[in-house]
Amino acid sequence: MEILTDRLVIRPMRPEDTKAFASIVGDPRVMRFLGSGHALTSQEAEAYVLDCVARFRATGRSRFAVTSRNDGELLGFSGFKEIAGTIDFGYRFEFHQWGRGIATEAGNAVLRYGFDSLGFDRVWAGVVPGNQASLNVLCKLRFLPAPPPYPDEQDTVWHLLTANAFHGSGSRSIGPRPKNNL
Numbered sequence: 735m736e737i738l739t740d741r742l743v744i745r746p747m748r749p750e751d752t753k754a755f756a757s758i759v760g761d762p763r764v765m766r767f768l769g770s771g772h773a774l775t776s777q778e779a780e781a782y783v784l785d786c787v788a789r790f791r792a793t794g795r796s797r798f799a800v801t802s803r804n805d806g807e808l809l810g811f812s813g814f815k816e817i818a819g820t821i822d823f824g825y826r827f828e829f830h831q832w833g834r835g836i837a838t839e840a841g842n843a844v845l846r847y848g849f850d851s852l853g854f855d856r857v858w859a860g861v862v863p864g865n866q867a868s869l870n871v872l873c874k875l876r877f878l879p880a881p882p883p884y885p886d887e888q889d890t891v892w893h894l895l896t897a898n899a900f901h902g903s904g905s906r907s908i909g910p911r912p913k914n915n916l
């Protein structure tokens with residue numbers, strides 16, 4: 735698969751992305767609201783990339799690499815992960831890319847791919863309450879607050895987006911329809 739938007743090329747993660755990804759998630763500012771809140775080691779970053787590669791090969795349901803259309807630089811990821819029988823939508827970008835609308839541009843394209851090509855009828859997203867930038871992204875993507883999709887002992891704010899809401903929202907198609915080469 736490959737999805738083009740105005741500024742981005744979105745494609746499956748590759749093992750060669752490990753070095754650039756390690757630099758993104760090795761930054762504590764990026765990891766502040768995620769998991770343990772600590773920067774990932776390069777080994778943890780490599781394991782994350784390889785997990786994305788394996789998930790894509792197995793089911794096509796994975797986080798995708800979001801790269802610059804200008805020069806191919808890895809900017810972060812946006813995409814899916816199956817958790818407890820539900821489809822989780824997640825995203826993470828390099829610190830210096832924040833505030834340029836990249837998460838929203840990538841999210842719109844990736845969600846369209848998820849609903850139209852992967853056949854999802856709903857996707858969930860969980861956010862730590864203080865992560866206002868992420869809550870803003872979900873709001874711009876038309877997610878709505880919802881109860882947890884599975885028992886969750888964390889203090890997570892859950893959101894849900896259905897295919898109907900996405901398609902009925904008037905959300906703009908960004909770039910050509912994706913090719914699905916699964």
Ligand SMILES: CC(C)(COP(=O)(O)OP(=O)(O)OC[C@H]1O[C@@H](n2cnc3c(N)ncnc32)[C@H](O)[C@@H]1OP(=O)(O)O)[C@@H](O)C(=O)NCCC(=O)NCCS
Nearest residue numbers: 764825826827832833834835836837838861866867868870
């Ligand atoms: C959350 C994140 C993906 C947002 O990426 P982004 O490309 O900056 O997002 P966008 O520019 O599309 O939209 C962010 C919105 O939040 C606003 N915003 C950014 N930082 C903010 C902050 N600290 N407080 C309040 N609003 C903020 C922006 O102004 C923008 O809103 P606007 O379009 O109305 O101006 C990025 O900050 C990130 O990668 N964070 C670390 C990883 C993470 O937390 N991922 C989400 C896990 S749930």
